[in-house]
Amino acid sequence: MKSNIYKILKASVFCALMLSFSFTSLAQKKANPSPVDEDTYDPIIAALDSLVSLHYVQKVSESSETGYPESEFSGSEIPVYDNDIYAKRIQKIQTDIPLTFNAEVKEYLDLYALKRRSLTQRVMGLSELYFPLFEQILDEQGLPLEFKYLSIVESALNPTAVSRMGATGLWQFMLPTGRMYNLKVNTLIDERRDPVKATYAACEYFKDMYAIYDDWLLVIAAYNCGAGNVNRAIARSGGKKTFWEISPYLPRETRGYVPAFIAVTYLLNYSAEHNLTPIAPDLSYFETDTVMVDQKMSLRDIASTIDMPLEQLTYLNPVYKRGIIPDSEEPSMLRLPLAKINTYLSNVEQIYQKNELTTSPLFVTVSKPEASKVSYTSGQIKKRHHIRSGENLGTIANKYNCSVTDLKRWNNLHSSHLRAGNYLTVYVKGQKKSDEKTVSTKTVKSNTGTETKSTETTPSGSVTPAAPKTTSYSNTNDQNSRIVYHVVQPGDTLWDIAKRYDGVTVQQIKDVNQLNSNNLKVGTKLKVLING
Structure with missing residues (x-):
């Protein structure tokens, strides 16, 4: 009894939320026009057309060979059948989702098989990359496998597709709905574009909607227009409970959405009968694999190091909006061709080193000020330790003269378990030689009119600040040193920022930026003096 009450309450709360958060909702037309109208905006047509501007797919389509070797049709022949044949074939598709053939479904069959035929063949090729995962x-989630075809209706399998309403990714999540299902979106990543996480989120939505409607076609309708619109359509229909009965009361887009799903399901089950041949991408799902990345790195650096086209690497990893894999508490996933996995693992240290010297859209290198005179001579050096069989945190801590707690903090470890072959980040104390022991002083006037002098370096290399500070900072001995501007991101601390640059300490950052405390404001540009 309690379980049933809980389910009813959960469904009621979810419906209330969906009244506010819906995927896409367009105004209804006065009349009942054809669901496929190329004179007005149609998100299904727009999703297909987006493949034209997807350079990776365009490049593949021009170089790929297509065709079924034993096809009964010529290369350019387009078969057309009577409606009763379509109806009989649809009835033969074995699925828990009730599939029906009618005039609306026929219009979308014509769209995919005739009007956008070449784009449909590209989508069929991309399915080799995504459908095994879906x-x-x-x-695993106990859902009908035919839901995979819904991703074609949503995005035409374009992982970076964005609708005019802002829905994004393979499964076209709006930002509020994506956050409801724990998809993270920030400056550097958009998990709505992550094939794995977005698919799990879509499955959760399907299950939540099925708990409310107990009808798969209504689940599909709710995925498009939101539970609120479906509930209103049910009420306006007098309490009817099937999609076709409430269809006249749904938004125009949704009235065509379910027929489009049925049409795609049919065509991908009977593609040979329609002489539709997939234009395969360079890689299928089974020709790729993932590795875990535990530090910030650039896709550009990875691509150049492992000799892989940046365009292809970016396509395989659409979640990284600016081509940067950021630092995070949990390791980040990087998808690579199988043929490049060993090359990546052999050169991962080189890629990390490149990241220390190069910049990204958030890290801009500027020329050093000529008037700078301060030289830093002490700091921490960042190293990578390759874990060998038999090692533990205690032995590694002894080797680098640090504590086990330090190792856990530096690497975000929640247990003492280590796996041989992985890497740990460690920081060791180091000295950098500098011939300069002092800094020339300059007399300036403060806002109050009093005269003060600039800073001095002590023999140990530490800086004794004067107030107010007037000195610009750079290394006078190393001609390759430069200032990097770091834009403070949510969650950044001075310690985190210092970690990212060899030889940089928290105190140095505070001195260069004239900070009196460790408090940081998101969006602030901090100067970081680095050598290299």
């Missing part, structure tokens, strides 16, 4: 997750 099928695995749908099966």
Whole structure:
């Protein structure tokens, strides 16, 4: 009894939330026009057309060979059948989702098989990259495998697709709905574009909607227009409970959305009968694999190091909006071709070193000020320790003269378990030689009119600040030193920022930026003096 009450309450709360958060909702037309109208905006057509500007797919389509070797049709022949044949074939598709053939479905069959035929063949090729993943997750979640076809209706399998309403990714999540299902979106990443996480989120939505409607076609309708619109359509229909009965009361887009899903499901089950041949991408799902990345790195650096086209690497990793894999508490996923996995693992240290010297859109190098005279001579050196069989945190801590707690903090470890072959980040004390022991002084006037002098370096290399500070900072001995501007991100601390640069300490950052405390404001540009 309690379980049933809980389910009813959960469904009621979810419906209330969906009244506010819906995926996409367009105004209804006065009349009942054809669901496929190329004179007005149609998100399904727009999703297909977006493949034209997807350079990776465009490049593949021009170089790929297509065709079924034993096809009964010529290369350019387009078969057309009577409606009763379409109806009989649809009835033969074995699925828990009730599939029906009618005039609305026929219009979308013509769209995919005739009007946008070449784009449909590209989508079929992309399915080789995504459908094995979708099928695995749908099966794991106990959902009909045919839901994989819904991603074609949503995005045409374009992982970076963005609708005019702002829905994003393979499964076209709006920002509020994505956050409801724990998809993270910030300056550097958009998990709505993550094939794995977005598919799990879509599955959760399907299950939540099925708990409310107990009808898969209504689940699909709610995925498009939101539970609020479906509930209103049910009420306006007098309490009817099937999609076709409430369809006249749904938004125009949704009235075509379910027929489009049925049409895609049919065509991908009977593609050979329509002489539709997939234009395969360079890689299928089974020709790629993932590695975990535990530090910030650039996709550009990875691509150049492992000799892989940046365009291809970016396509395989659409979640990274600016081509940067950021630092995070949990390791980040990087998808690579199988043929490049060993090359990446052999050169990962070189890629990390490149990241220390190069910049990204958030890190801009500027020329050093000529008047700078301060030289730093002490700091921490960042190293990578390769974990060998038999090692533990205690032995590693002894080797680098640090504590186990330090190792856990530096690497975000929550246990003492280590796996041989992985890497740990460690920081060791180091000295950098400098011939300069003091800094020339300059007399300036403060705002109050009093005269003060600039700073001095002590023999140990530490800086004794004077107030107010007037000195610009750079290394006078190393001609390659430069100032990097770091834009403070949510969660950044001075310690985190100092960690990212060899030989940089918290005190140095405070001195260069004239900070009196460790408090940081998001969006602030901090100067970081680095050598290299």
